[in-house]
Amino acid sequence: xxxxxxxxxxxxxxxxPPIEELEQKIIFHAFExxxxxxxxxxxxxxxxxxxxxxxxxxxxxxxxxxxxxxLGLTLKQKTPLLVTAQNPYPVTIESxxxxxxxxxHIEGVSVxxxxxxxxxxxxxxxxxxxxxIVDATNFVLFDSxxxxxxxxxxxxxxxxxxxxAHIDETITTLSNETKALATNDLLIADDKGALAIAGVxxxxxxxxxxxTKNIVLEIANFDAAAVRKxxxxxxxxxxxxxxxxxxxxxVIAADAAAHxxxxxxxxxxGHVVAMNDVYPAPEAARTISFxxxxxxxxxxxxxxEKTIANVFDRYHYSYxxxxxxxxxxxxxxxxxxTGAHDIAEEVGRVIGYDAIAPLPIPFSPQVHxxxxxxxxxxxxxxxxxxxxxxxxxxxxxxxGDVFVAYxxxxxxxxxxxxxxxxxxxxxxxxxxxxxxxxxxxxxxEIGTVFFSGNEExxxxxxxxxxxxxxxxxxxxxxxxxxxxxxxxxxxxEVVVPFKPWSLYPFIVRDIAVWLPEGDxxxxxxxxxxxxxxSAAHTATPAVMFDTFSKEGRxxxxxxxxxxxxEKTLTDAEVAPxxxxxxxxxxxxxxxxxx
Amino acid sequence: xxxxxxxxxxxTLTLEKIKSIFxxxxxxxxxxxxxxxxxxxxxxxxxxxxxxxxDMQDTFFIKDMxxxxxxxxxxxxxxxxxxxxxxxxxxxxxxxxxxxxxxxATHEAQFHQIEGLVVAPGITVExxxxxxxxxxKEFFGPETEIRLRPSFFPFVEPGFEVDVKVIKDGSEKxxxxxxxxxxxxxxFKAVGYDTxxxxxxxxxxxxxxxxxxxxxxxxxxxxxxxxxxINQWK
Numbered sequence: 001x002x003x004x005x006x007x008x009x010x011x012x013x014x015x016x017p018p019i020e021e022l023e024q025k026i027i028f029h030a031f032e033x034x035x036x037x038x039x040x041x042x043x044x045x046x047x048x049x050x051x052x053x054x055x056x057x058x059x060x061x062x063x064x065x066x067x068x069x070x071l072g073l074t075l076k077q078k079t080p081l082l083v084t085a086q087n088p089y090p091v092t093i094e095s096x097x098x099x100x101x102x103x104x105h106i107e108g109v110s111v112x113x114x115x116x117x118x119x120x121x122x123x124x125x126x127x128x129x130x131x132x133i134v135d136a137t138n139f140v141l142f143d144s145x146x147x148x149x150x151x152x153x154x155x156x157x158x159x160x161x162x163x164x165a166h167i168d169e170t171i172t173t174l175s176n177e178t179k180a181l182a183t184n185d186l187l188i189a190d191d192k193g194a195l196a197i198a199g200v201x202x203x204x205x206x207x208x209x210x211x212t213k214n215i216v217l218e219i220a221n222f223d224a225a226a227v228r229k230x231x232x233x234x235x236x237x238x239x240x241x242x243x244x245x246x247x248x249x250x251v252i253a254a255d256a257a258a259h260x261x262x263x264x265x266x267x268x269x270g271h272v273v274a275m276n277d278v279y280p281a282p283e284a285a286r287t288i289s290f291x292x293x294x295x296x297x298x299x300x301x302x303x304x305e306k307t308i309a310n311v312f313d314r315y316h317y318s319y320x321x322x323x324x325x326x327x328x329x330x331x332x333x334x335x336x337x338t339g340a341h342d343i344a345e346e347v348g349r350v351i352g353y354d355a356i357a358p359l360p361i362p363f364s365p366q367v368h369x370x371x372x373x374x375x376x377x378x379x380x381x382x383x384x385x386x387x388x389x390x391x392x393x394x395x396x397x398x399x400g401d402v403f404v405a406y407x408x409x410x411x412x413x414x415x416x417x418x419x420x421x422x423x424x425x426x427x428x429x430x431x432x433x434x435x436x437x438x439x440x441x442x443x444x445e446i447g448t449v450f451f452s453g454n455e456e457x458x459x460x461x462x463x464x465x466x467x468x469x470x471x472x473x474x475x476x477x478x479x480x481x482x483x484x485x486x487x488x489x490x491x492x493e494v495v496v497p498f499k500p501w502s503l504y505p506f507i508v509r510d511i512a513v514w515l516p517e518g519d520x521x522x523x524x525x526x527x528x529x530x531x532x533x534s535a536a537h538t539a540t541p542a543v544m545f546d547t548f549s550k551e552g553r554x555x556x557x558x559x560x561x562x563x564x565x566e567k568t569l570t571d572a573e574v575a576p577x578x579x580x581x582x583x584x585x586x587x588x589x590x591x592x593x594x
Numbered sequence: 595x596x597x598x599x600x601x602x603x604x605x606t607l608t609l610e611k612i613k614s615i616f617x618x619x620x621x622x623x624x625x626x627x628x629x630x631x632x633x634x635x636x637x638x639x640x641x642x643x644x645x646x647x648x649d650m651q652d653t654f655f656i657k658d659m660x661x662x663x664x665x666x667x668x669x670x671x672x673x674x675x676x677x678x679x680x681x682x683x684x685x686x687x688x689x690x691x692x693x694x695x696x697x698x699a700t701h702e703a704q705f706h707q708i709e710g711l712v713v714a715p716g717i718t719v720e721x722x723x724x725x726x727x728x729x730x731k732e733f734f735g736p737e738t739e740i741r742l743r744p745s746f747f748p749f750v751e752p753g754f755e756v757d758v759k760v761i762k763d764g765s766e767k768x769x770x771x772x773x774x775x776x777x778x779x780x781x782f783k784a785v786g787y788d789t790x791x792x793x794x795x796x797x798x799x800x801x802x803x804x805x806x807x808x809x810x811x812x813x814x815x816x817x818x819x820x821x822x823x824i825n826q827w828k
Contacts, residue, residue: 027743029744031744051647051746052746225644228646229644245646296718297718298718299719300719301718341751341752344751345752349752358720358727359720360725361620361717361721361724362714363714364620365683370625372625380602386600389602389825390600390602390606391821394704395664395690402629402657403658404655404656404657404664404694405654405655414629422820425822429820429822432821435823436823436825437828438600438601439598442600445820448628450628455627455629488610498811498812498826
């Protein structure tokens with residue numbers, strides 16, 4: 001969610017620290033900050049609030065409350081507001097999936113543009129200003145985390161009922177999409193039909209327009225799983241549904257309702273004529289007990305009673321502690337806190353994980369061999385020794401027995417063999433053969449293949465003689481591989497950085513030379529010349545691809561591959577490089593170019 | 595360079611190096627299936643149905659096989675291992691995983707992870723930090739530092755992102771390389787472990803990411819195109 005620095009500041013008594021300092025505090029003690037951006041005179045942070053804290057922190061007030069605790073600042077106490085009205089507005093709740101429903105009937109509003117301060121606030125977090133009524137509901141959403149909705153009161157027949165959809169019922173949303181509903185979708189309806197999809201989106205039937213004079217505000221709380229199911233099914237993921245599915249507390253509705261009614265009467269006029277607050281099962285206060293030891297068991301022995309107490313004090317949490325036993329009144333908005341493990345997280349992140357010392361694990365585990373894994377490693381070693389190079393291809397193919405759902409991809413089947421992918425790989429690599437530092441293109445892949453009832457790990461090989469594929473155990477048996485004797489030696493590995501390959505064609509040139517048989521010095525000179533030349537000029541290390549002896553002389557044939565990353569090389573560009581090379585080689589005593 | 599010997603994929607080289615470091619710390623290897631059931635991939639890992647945490651990973655569900663998914667992480671191997679073994683133990687679980695997301699230079703629909711899990715009485719965040727620090731010093735070099743930032747994964751509490759400080763091209767960089775945390779009591783409950791006596795830590799790392807950092811490979815997709823030109827190390 002986007003958080004405005006200035007907006008957050010409105011909830012804090014003291015001046016916030018500079019943005020850089022604030023950002024570091026958030027990153028190392030609370031959430032990931034994904035971006036910071038200047039918007040006019042304001043600064044906006046994109047903060048990634050994960051599901052555990054989405055119930056209390058997806059709002060400016062919620063985030064300010066968290067930051068006040070972290071930074072030791074004072075959260076501004078809101079003036080408690082009360083909505084009063086002489087008449088009750090008719091609200092009926094027919095489903096357990098509605099936890100609370102507040103309706104406020106306001107008469108005599110003038111729908112028009114919002115004041116500048118409100119436009120600015122909304123625009124800072126990327127919201128477009130629409131009109132004063134809609135903007136007020138959006139402001140309350142991003143300020144308090146409570147989604148709200150405004151209906152045109154004159155378009156409601158009778159009162160409001162929260163109920164499940166009827167068979168074959170449909171609704172046309174505010175964006176003029178007609179959605180078919182099922183009997184497990186929760187609706188807001190009047191005596192005639194659907195007004196809104198509960199917690200997801202409003203319908204166009206009672207839409208607020210510029211002609212609207214009288215409105216009904218909804219400040220409600222719906223079941224998280226029910227909202228989530230309906231919103232996913234209908235493909236309507238909204239700012240409201242995202243908050244409801246994160247299960248925030250119904251307690252906040254009262255405050256949000258009072259602030260919304262006050263804001264609307266201030267900027268759009270009108271007066272409250274009726275209201276209702278149906279809250280069938282008010283949330284009970286929760287207390288959890290835990291010992292200091294249960295926290296130290298998770299975070300380590302440096303944690304004592306005082307450390308924990310200090311954290312609670314910062315956040316003004318109400319608790320008692322005696323003889324290392326804590327009893328915490330869990331704030332209503334912290335529905336994520338259910339046990340000692342959650343307290344450990346609170347204490348750990350607030351004191352900072354840097355404060356915890358690294359230690360080796362307190363026992364000596366025994367390494368048990370995993371036969372499947374060691375066998376796969378042995379097969380790799382066996383094949384590499386035989387000149388095969390390893391490739392990886394995609395699990396997804398066009399044909400197969402098992403398919404992933406949502407077939408939007410052109411390849412939605414899981415492979416039943418490695419051979420098909422390996423054949424394509426072989427064709428590709430043969431074109432690039434001179435660029436691979438191997439004598440002949442021979443490839444293998446080890447990977448999982450899928451049949452309708454099971455999956456198997458296969459090994460497939462391919463070379464000029466064809467492709468072979470088998471299950472790992474069969475391959476091991478056929479080739480008499482002893483897994484205990486074949487280990488990959490990775491200790492010699494030298495890390496040189498990856499060299500990107502060029503998209504332009506390469507040119508191959510061979511040079512062969514006779515040297516006197518048994519002349520080690522001449523051979524060494526030749527190797528040195530070739531290696532140095534190759535390092536300076538060729539795309540891949542030069543390889544000696546042929547050697548034979550005849551009449552007291554040995555022939556050595558080297559292959560040089562030239563390639564540019566910028567253009568297609570020509571003969572005329574390569575020849576001036578090769579001439580001095582031939583010249584140098586020919587000066588080796590006893591050498592004769594072939 | 596001996597051209598009669600074939601070349602290994604850098605992902606294999608990366609994995610073998612990781613395995614050998616962890617073998618030195620007493621970790622055994624555990625494996626599991628790529629086609630998983632929702633119980634092992636989600637429910638047992640404290641990711642309930644109809645919970646926003648399920649959206650943290652874009653899942654490939656399987657057509658006509660209700661309850662089956664391509665595993666979105668190697669964490670189900672934790673569950674499978676605990677279902678069949680008793681503590682104490684220390685394991686790593688490498689393997690291929692799948693996410694239904696659009697691909698770019700740092701995202702692929704298939705990639706590889708390596709999971710770690712240590713369960714024993716008396717395991718704390720201190721031991722998680724010690725193990726990861728030792729591992730990364732061996733992997734990236736003795737100057738390496740690590741830091742933990744708070745994060746959230748449903749199967750651990752507390753949960754962390756792990757950054758390592760590496761020296762690349764002469765300058766220091768903090769790279770996000772792993773997620774980790776203390777095993778959530780609900781995971782122990784799902785496998786019938788005693789939450790009073792046992793504690794554990796878990797971590798997960800992207801093998802492809804470690805490969806890319808180690809070898810300077812700029813694009814994860816290069817690794818899966820069947821192109822042996824990526825095998826530049828023997």
